[in-house]
Amino acid sequence: MRQSVPSFDELLDGAQRTAVHLEMRDAYGVTSEADDFTRWKNTGQRDTDPASPYWAPWVELVRRTVARGVVVRRARIVSEPVSEYIRFEQAGTVVNIGAGELVRWLPRRRASDIALPGNDFWLIDGQLIRWNHFTGQGASAGGEISEDPAAAKLCAQAFETVWDRAIPHAEYEIN
Numbered sequence: 001m002r003q004s005v006p007s008f009d010e011l012l013d014g015a016q017r018t019a020v021h022l023e024m025r026d027a028y029g030v031t032s033e034a035d036d037f038t039r040w041k042n043t044g045q046r047d048t049d050p051a052s053p054y055w056a057p058w059v060e061l062v063r064r065t066v067a068r069g070v071v072v073r074r075a076r077i078v079s080e081p082v083s084e085y086i087r088f089e090q091a092g093t094v095v096n097i098g099a100g101e102l103v104r105w106l107p108r109r110r111a112s113d114i115a116l117p118g119n120d121f122w123l124i125d126g127q128l129i130r131w132n133h134f135t136g137q138g139a140s141a142g143g144e145i146s147e148d149p150a151a152a153k154l155c156a157q158a159f160e161t162v163w164d165r166a167i168p169h170a171e172y173e174i175n
Contacts, residue, residue, distance in 0.1 A: 005130065005143040008058075012065045012072070015124045019065065020159045021074045023120050027085040029138035030170055046091040050098055059099040066100030073102045075162045076118075080107050082174050085138075093169055104166030115154065115162050123155045 012019055036054055040046045050059040074096060075082055078086050093103050120132040129152055133141040146152075 005027060005145050007132065009061055010123060011124060011130055012061055012070070012129075014071045014128075015065060015068075015159045017070060017073045017125050018123075019070055019125075020123045020156075020163075021072075021121070022123075022155070022162060023074065023076045023115065025134060026079050026083040027138050028134065030140055036092075037085070040088050040091065041084065046088065048092060048095050050095050055095050058096065060095070062099035062101055066085075071102070072100060073104075073159075073163065075104050075106060075159060076164060077108055077111050077159050077164050080109070080175070082147065090169075090172075090174055097169060103169040104163060105169065105172040106162050106166035110165050111162065114158060114165075116158050116162075117151070117155055121155055123159060126156050127152050129155055156158060 007012070015145075016118040033095060034053075036047055047054050049055065064073055076089070082090075090105075096103055117131075120134070122130040122132070124130070127149075129146045129148070130144065133144065135141050
């Protein structure tokens with residue numbers, strides 16, 4: 001297990017073929033999203049400007065990653081009816097897609113028989129895992145890097161099973 005955790009720029013800049021991200025929480029309390037989430041709750045308006053200070057760094061990172069031929073996929077396992085936070089996420093997903101990510105949604109009931117890791121993760125080229133740890137309130141509790149082959153295999157199999165069952169963003173309707 002590596003000691004240092006690379007930044008997302010370093011992680012995605014190092015990807016050669018694939019970068020997949022599995023999200024499994026119904027709510028996150030990440031500090032960098034707090035203002036945007038509060039504004040969305042109060043007004044129903046979500047920042048979807050890819051050039052805004054909120055989005056620009058991520059959009060640039062994904063665009064340059066995809067431009068190198070790396071396929072970036074994000075899958076979200078969600079409870080239904082969805083949480084307020086998932087509605088917020090869905091409202092902003094247009095920016096992820098515009099940057100070049102492929103995004104799918106899997107209702108949690110359809111994931112019951114999938115062997116899933118205990119934490120959200122990024123898997124780079126099927127080998128390098130960035131575990132995303134969160135507190136009970138959804139705040140970031142830091143990341144951890146692993147190159148354990150068994151864990152990478154679990155993540156790859158879990159992600160592909162979720163992806164195969166999941167609904168493409170354009171087809172996923174929140175009720």
